[in-house]
Every structure is written in structure tokens, then in C-alpha cells.
Amino acid sequence: MTTRRLATPVKHLGLVLIGFVMLYPVLWMIASSLRPGDEIFRSPGLIIDSLHAENYTEGWYALSPSFGTYLLNSAVLVLGCIVGNLVSCSMAAYAFARLNFSGKRWWFGIMLGTIMLPIHVIIVPQYVLFSNIGWVNTFLPLIVPKILATDAFFVFLMVQFIRGLPKELDEAARIDGCGHPRIFAQIILPLMKPALATTTIFTFIWTWNDFFTQLIYLTDPDMYTVPVALRSFVDSTVATSWGSQFAMSVVSIIPIFLAFLIGQRYLVKGIATTGGK
Amino acid sequence: MSALDELRQLRRGGVQVRKSDNRAAFWFLAPWFAGLLLVTIGPVIASFALGFTKYNLIQPPRFIGFDNFLRILSDSRLHNALRVTFTYVLVSVPLQLACALGVALLLNRGLRGLAFYRSAFYLPSLLGSSVAIAVLWTQVFGTDGLVNRVLGFFGVEGRGWISDPDTALSTLIVLNVWTFGSPMIIFLAGLRQIPEVYYEAAAIDGASRRSQFRRITLPLLSPILFFNLVLQIIHAFQSFTQAFVVSGGTGGPSDSTMFYTLYLYQQGFSRFDMGYASALAWFLLLIIAAFTAINFWAAKYWVFYDD
Numbered sequence: 001m002t003t004r005r006l007a008t009p010v011k012h013l014g015l016v017l018i019g020f021v022m023l024y025p026v027l028w029m030i031a032s033s034l035r036p037g038d039e040i041f042r043s044p045g046l047i048i049d050s051l052h053a054e055n056y057t058e059g060w061y062a063l064s065p066s067f068g069t070y071l072l073n074s075a076v077l078v079l080g081c082i083v084g085n086l087v088s089c090s091m092a093a094y095a096f097a098r099l100n101f102s103g104k105r106w107w108f109g110i111m112l113g114t115i116m117l118p119i120h121v122i123i124v125p126q127y128v129l130f131s132n133i134g135w136v137n138t139f140l141p142l143i144v145p146k147i148l149a150t151d152a153f154f155v156f157l158m159v160q161f162i163r164g165l166p167k168e169l170d171e172a173a174r175i176d177g178c179g180h181p182r183i184f185a186q187i188i189l190p191l192m193k194p195a196l197a198t199t200t201i202f203t204f205i206w207t208w209n210d211f212f213t214q215l216i217y218l219t220d221p222d223m224y225t226v227p228v229a230l231r232s233f234v235d236s237t238v239a240t241s242w243g244s245q246f247a248m249s250v251v252s253i254i255p256i257f258l259a260f261l262i263g264q265r266y267l268v269k270g271i272a273t274t275g276g277k
Numbered sequence: 278m279s280a281l282d283e284l285r286q287l288r289r290g291g292v293q294v295r296k297s298d299n300r301a302a303f304w305f306l307a308p309w310f311a312g313l314l315l316v317t318i319g320p321v322i323a324s325f326a327l328g329f330t331k332y333n334l335i336q337p338p339r340f341i342g343f344d345n346f347l348r349i350l351s352d353s354r355l356h357n358a359l360r361v362t363f364t365y366v367l368v369s370v371p372l373q374l375a376c377a378l379g380v381a382l383l384l385n386r387g388l389r390g391l392a393f394y395r396s397a398f399y400l401p402s403l404l405g406s407s408v409a410i411a412v413l414w415t416q417v418f419g420t421d422g423l424v425n426r427v428l429g430f431f432g433v434e435g436r437g438w439i440s441d442p443d444t445a446l447s448t449l450i451v452l453n454v455w456t457f458g459s460p461m462i463i464f465l466a467g468l469r470q471i472p473e474v475y476y477e478a479a480a481i482d483g484a485s486r487r488s489q490f491r492r493i494t495l496p497l498l499s500p501i502l503f504f505n506l507v508l509q510i511i512h513a514f515q516s517f518t519q520a521f522v523v524s525g526g527t528g529g530p531s532d533s534t535m536f537y538t539l540y541l542y543q544q545g546f547s548r549f550d551m552g553y554a555s556a557l558a559w560f561l562l563l564i565i566a567a568f569t570a571i572n573f574w575a576a577k578y579w580v581f582y583d584d
Contacts, residue, residue, distance in 0.1 A: 011383055012390070018380065019397040022455065026404065028423060029413050044426040092309040100295040101302035111309070112280050114317050116569070118515045120538050121562045124545050124554045125323035126316060131334060148312025155309070156280055180301040209407045211518040212538075216546055227408040231522055234412055242416055249409035256403055264396055267403075271459055272466035 033246040056251070059244035063233055065222060067248060070229040074208060077139050077225055081207045082200050084146030085154055089199065090192065092149045093158030094184045098170060114152045119213060127216060137220045142213060146203075154199045157270060161195035162188060198270035201263035205256055226252045279504050321562070327555035334549055345556035355557070357532050358540040361446060365536065366513040366568075369453035374505055377457040381464035382494075395465065399458035410452070411522035415439060418448040439523055442533035449519050449534060460505040467501035468494070496581040503580045507572050514565050517542070537561055 031046045033055050060067045095101070096108055130141040149155055165188065173183050189196075211227040218228055230252050234245055260267070313319070328345050330338035349355060380398060384391055404410050417423040418438035425435030438444045475493050484492070517538040520528065528535030528543070541561065545554030 008388075011388065015380075015383060015394050019394065022401055023397065025413055025417050025423065026401075026410075029416075044423055044430070088308040088312075091305045095302045095305035099298040099302040099305065100293055101298045102294050104294075104302075107306070109284065110313070110318070112284050114313070115280055116511055116565075117317060117321070118511070118561065118565065120515060120517075120541055121558045122317060122320040122324065124551055124558055125320035125327060127545075128323075128327070128332075128334065128551060129315070129320070145312060145316045147308060148316055149309040150312040150316045156283075180298075180305070184305070205403055209403075211406075211408055211521070212542075215521075216542075227518075230408045230412065234408075234415075234522065235525060245412055246416075249412045252409045253404060253407060256407070260396075260400060260403055268395065268399070268462055271462045 029246050030250055033243065033250050035243070055243035055247035058241075059233070059248040059251075062244060062248075063221065063229060063236070067226075067229065067251065069222070070224050070226045071251075073139075073223060074225040074227075077142055077214075078204055078207045080139060080143035081146045082203045084143055085149075085151055085199055085203045086196055088147050088149035089151060089154040090158055090189065090196065091184070092155045093162055094180075094188055096155065097159045097162035098183075098188070099180070111152050111155055114150070115156060123213070123216065130217070136217055137223050138217075139223075141217045142207075151203070154202070157198060158192065158195045161192050165191055194266065194269070197263070198266040201259055201266050202270060204259050208255055208259075281504050281507060282500070324555040324558050327552055328559055330552045332551040334551060338552065341552070345553045346560075348553060349556060349560055354532065354535070355540060358528070358535045358537050361533065361535050362514065362537040365446060365450060365453070365516065366510055369450040370506070370509045370513050372450070373454045373457045373509060374460055374502070376454060377460035377505070378464050378498075378502070380457070381461045381468060382490075384461075384465060385468045395462065398461055402456040402458035405452065405456035406518055408518060408522055411519045414448060414452055414519065415523050440530055442529075442531040445523070445530060445533045449516070449523065452519055453513060453516065460509060463501060463505055464498070467498050471497045499580045500582060503572070503576050507569060510568055510572070511565055514538075514561070514568075537564075 027046055028044070031048055034048050034051050034053075035043070036052050036054065092111075096104070096111065126141070127136075130136060135141045135144075145151075169187055169191075170183050173187055178186075209227065211231070214225050214228050215231070218224055221229075221232075224232065230248055233248060327338065329340060329342060331341050331344075332338035384394055388394070419425075420435075420437035420440065422435075422438070424438065428435040436444070438448050471494065475497075476489055479489050479493060515538060516536055520534040520536045520539050521542070524530075524534045524539075526539075528539045537557075538561075541554055541557045544550050544557060
């Protein structure tokens with residue numbers, strides 16, 4: 001019995017320790033970004049003597065245009081992707097969950113298969129296509145695929161959710177003379193708010209973090225998003241200016257922190273039911 | 278139910294087709310069909326065709342037969358990239374899943390502050406693929422970095438972890454293990470599905486904690502473990518950002534962080550050798566498909582389904 005009673009505090013101690021070690025580098029980055037440049041190397045600790053914002057102003061204006069432009073670009077891109085995913089994935093999900101059309105299992109299987117299709121496999125011909133129609137250095141190659149429901153992960157997540165809604169609701173509506181568009185828009189959509197919230201929050205975080213496709217399609221500095229700009233900033237500065245690099249890194253992950261704080265519940269649910277990243 | 282279970286059960290039971298639904302389904306699925314054609318399956322097929330050509334985006338593609346595919350067999354930098362990628366996948370995924378399962382087991386069974394711990398461990402998963410964390414890693418494992426500062430505090434001589442070809446890949450493996458939070462959440466959800474009565478019955482029969490874990494937890498959790506394994510392997514094969522940022526886009530030092538995806542990027546988007554890049558993309562698809570197929574085949578011997 002005594003070992004049992006002892007086990008819990010030890011467990012807590014262990015968990016706190018693991019968590020602290022894991023998050024330490026991130027906390028240290030935040031602390032270091034607030035120190036004057038040369039102090040970063042000297043102190044591995046978290047305590048800051050005095051707050052210095054120089055790193056932030058220096059980093060913010062280091063590239064032309066300034067970091068404000070990149071934040072705005074990322075925000076526009078993220079917004080477009082969210083709207084695209086919400087509309088197109090919910091429509092596709094309704095069809096897979098509620099309509100009995102010919103070849104449904106076949107199409108559904110293909111949809112599930114595309115969840116596991118890596119972007120790297122399709123990026124070359126996709127790039128050839130989009131560059132031939134002049135879409136390079138616009139947000140279109142990044143947003144249009146979302147409008148076309150290619151994030152199959154979200155289609156699947158929504159299918160799961162709609163299957164859990166009582167069928168009697170649709171049937172009652174159908175008897176009252178509702179067609180599928182109205183059943184979808186007026187009955188199913190309002191009920192699937194949690195799934196839409198999960199989609200919104202995941203799309204936000206994944207698009208904000210996505211580097212590979214943005215690096216490929218956005219090569220004009222005026223069109224840079226936050227990750228692309230951050231990388232180009234890191235490449236252009238000498239190794240000694242960690243201060244401003246850290247400052248801009250912190251700026252770039254603040255939106256992720258906020259999304260995490262606001263949307264935690266949906267994130268955990270989304271992962272637990274379908275297994276996201 | 279996960280996407281994998283759905284795939285597994287797809288061949289069971291047919292659907293009664295409602296003719297009137299066909300029209301509606303066509304409209305609801307119109308964007309998805311267009312995406313399939315233009316953005317996903319279409320390009321997969323197109324890249325197969327491009328694989329047989331020499332194409333640099335400026336001149337029209339020129340048919341060169343199997344040259345690109347033969348080049349895959351003789352390209353020694355590619356073979357090195359494969360070695361790096363396989364090492365990364367085969368080392369980091371088991372470590373990551375072991376951490377995920379270990380912490381999930383600690384967190385299970387009504388521990389106080391579960392929600393707090395879960396969030397803290399999950400946060401790195403959200404940050405792990407960002408450029409910001411790659412920048413941080415570059416500093417932390419640099420010659421003057423945080424790791425060496427801490428080691429110096431204990432009187433241990435550090436080294437340039439990222440600038441040394443022998444250790445550069447290890448820093449990226451550490452980074453992937455660091456993101457064990459999302460498989461951990463899937464494990465936690467799976468553990469919660471196991472009925473408490475199984476453990477109670479086993480305890481009455483005098484089963485030790487250890488044998489309870491081996492005979493109840495592991496078998497009932499095996500579908501979840503399998504799901505995580507398949508997912509994280511596919512995911513690890515696609516790692517790009519960290520290697521790209523840490524090595525300044527080169528895959529260095531001495532190609533020691535040259536992931537397959539990074540090599541593909543260089544061929545396609547630095548050298549604009551689109552034909553070879555397409556062949557590489559197809560080869561990557563085959564590799565991932567082979568790994569997944571082996572996983573599914575092996576699953577017959579260790580994954581336990583009670584349905």
C-alpha cells in the first residue's frame with residue numbers, strides 16, 4: 001500500500017520534469033529574444049535582468065518589406081484555406097455520409113487513400129500545371145486545392161461526425177419536402193459546428209506552419225509568408241545575430257500558441273478520433 | 278474509428294444505391310472530383326509520364342525512355358539520401374512511439390492534472406514542423422549552443438552537433454522524438470477504451486501489473502499501435518522543413534541530412550530537372566507503399582482485432 005501512495009508523487013515529479021525539459025528550449029528562446037544580443041550565448045538560464053525590445057525592432061525591419069507584410073500574407077492565405085476547406089470538405093462529407101450513390105465505396109476508398117498521399121509525390125506535375133497558367137507567386141496554387149477538397153483528412157473527419165447525427169432528422173425534413181441542398185445547409189451544417197471548429201483550427205495551424213509548398217510557389221519577397229520570410233532572414237544574417245532571429249521566430253509561433261490555447265479541446269478531439277499529426 | 282479501420286472494413290457489406298441520390302452526389306462531390314483530377318490523382322498519373330522525359334519547364338518535354346529510372350539505380354547521392362532517410366525513419370519512429378506510449382501509460386488511470394500534462398506534451402507536436410523550431414534547433418545544437426552550455430556546466434566538452442556529419446542527423450531524430458505528443462493522445466484515447474473490469478478481473482485472479490500490461494493492455498492497444506506506426510512512418514518519410522533549415526538547404530554537412538524529399542526538391546526546384554524529379558517522386562511513392570504494405574502484412578501476426 002505504501003508503494004502505491006508513494007508512486008503518485010513520484011509520477012508527478014517525473015512528468016513535470018519531462019515536460020520542463022521538453023519545453024525548456026522554447027521558453028529559453030522566448031527569454032533570449034528579450035535579452036541584448038551578446039547575452040544570449042552567455043546565459044543558458046531563463047531569468048531576464050531587463051527587457052530589451054531591440055531584437056524585435058531589428059528583426060521586424062531586417063528584410064524589405066517588413067515582417068508586417070509577411071504576417072498579413074500568411075493571414076490572407078490561412079483565411080482562404082480555412083474557407084476553402086470548410087465549404088468543400090463539408091459538401092464532400094455530406095455526400096459520403098448521407099447519399100447512397102453508385103460506386104460510393106469505390107470513391108470513398110480513393111478518398112481515404114489520398115489522405116496518405118504525400119504532397120512530394122504530386123508537387124512536380126502540380127507545379128508544371130500551375131506555372132503554365134501563371135499562378136506562381138500568387139496564393140492560388142495554395143488556396144485552390146483547398147477549395148477542391150483535397151485535404152481528405154478533413155472530409156473523413158466530417159464524415160465521421162455526420163454519421164453520428166440522427167438520421168431521423170434528415171428523414172423528417174425529406175418528408176416535409178426538403179431537398180438535399182436544404183437538408184445539408186439548414187440541418188446538417190448547423191449541427192456539425194464542432195467538426196467545423198476542428199477543421200478550422202487544424203487548417204489554421206497546418207497552413208501557418210507549412211513550409212514546403214509555400215517555399216516552392218512563393219519566390220517574390222512581396223508574396224513571402226512568415227515561414228518563407230523567416231528562412232530567408234536566417235539565411236541572410238550572420239550567425240551572431242541570434243537575438244533578432246529568435247525574436248522573429250517567437251513572432252511566428254505566437255499565432256500557433258493562441259490557436260492552441262483557444263482550440264485545445266477541438267485539437268485533442270480531432271486527433272483522438274481520426275489521428276492527425 | 279480511424280481511417281485505417283475504415284479501409285480494412287471497406288470490402289464488407291454493400292450499399293443500397295438510391296438512383297435519385299446520384300444527381301445530388303454529383304453536385305456535392307463536384308469540387309472533390311475536380312480536385313482529384315487536377316490536384317491529386319491527375320498529377321500522380323502525369324508525373325509517371327513526365328518521368329520518361331527530360332523537361333526543364335522552358336523547353337517542351339523530350340522523351341528519353343527509361344533514362345531517369347535507370348539513373349535512380351546509379352545515382353550515388355540518391356543512395357546516400359535513401360540511407361539517411363531510412364535511418365531517420367527507422368530510428369526516430371520507434372523512439373517516438375515508445376515515448377508516446379510510455380507517457381500515455383503514466384497519464385492513464387485518472388491521474389490528477391491530466392488535461393494540463395496532455396496539453397504540455399502535445400504542444401511540441403504543433404510546433405515541431407515550423408521553421409521557428411528549426412531555427413531554434415540550429416542554435417541549441419550549434420557549437421555555441423544551449424546544449425553545449427549545459428554540458429559545459431557539468432564539465433563535459435561538447436561539439437558542433439549540427440556541423441559534425443556524424444551527429445547532424447541525430448539532432449533531427451531528437452526533434453522528431455520531441456513531437457511524440459500527437460501519437461500520445463491517440464494512445465490515451467485507445468487506453469480509455471479498454472474496460473476497467475478486465476483489469477479488476479485479472480487482479481482478482483492474482484495477475485501482476487506486468488502481466489496485466491502484457492496480456493490485457495498490449496493486445497487491446499495493438500490496433501492503435503499499428504495505426505500510429507503506419508501514420509508516423511508515412512509522416513517521417515515526408516520530413517523536409519527541419520533538414521532544409523538546419524542545413525541551409527544543402528542537406529549538409531557532407532549530405533548527412535539529405536532527406537529524400539530534400540534531394541527531390543533540389544533536383545526539381547533548384548536544378549529544374551522536372552523529369553528526374555518526377556521519377557524520384559514515383560519512386561518515393563513506391564517506397565512508402567512498400568513500407569505500408571509490409572506493415573499491413575506484419576500486422577496479421579501481432580495486431581489483435583476482437584471483431
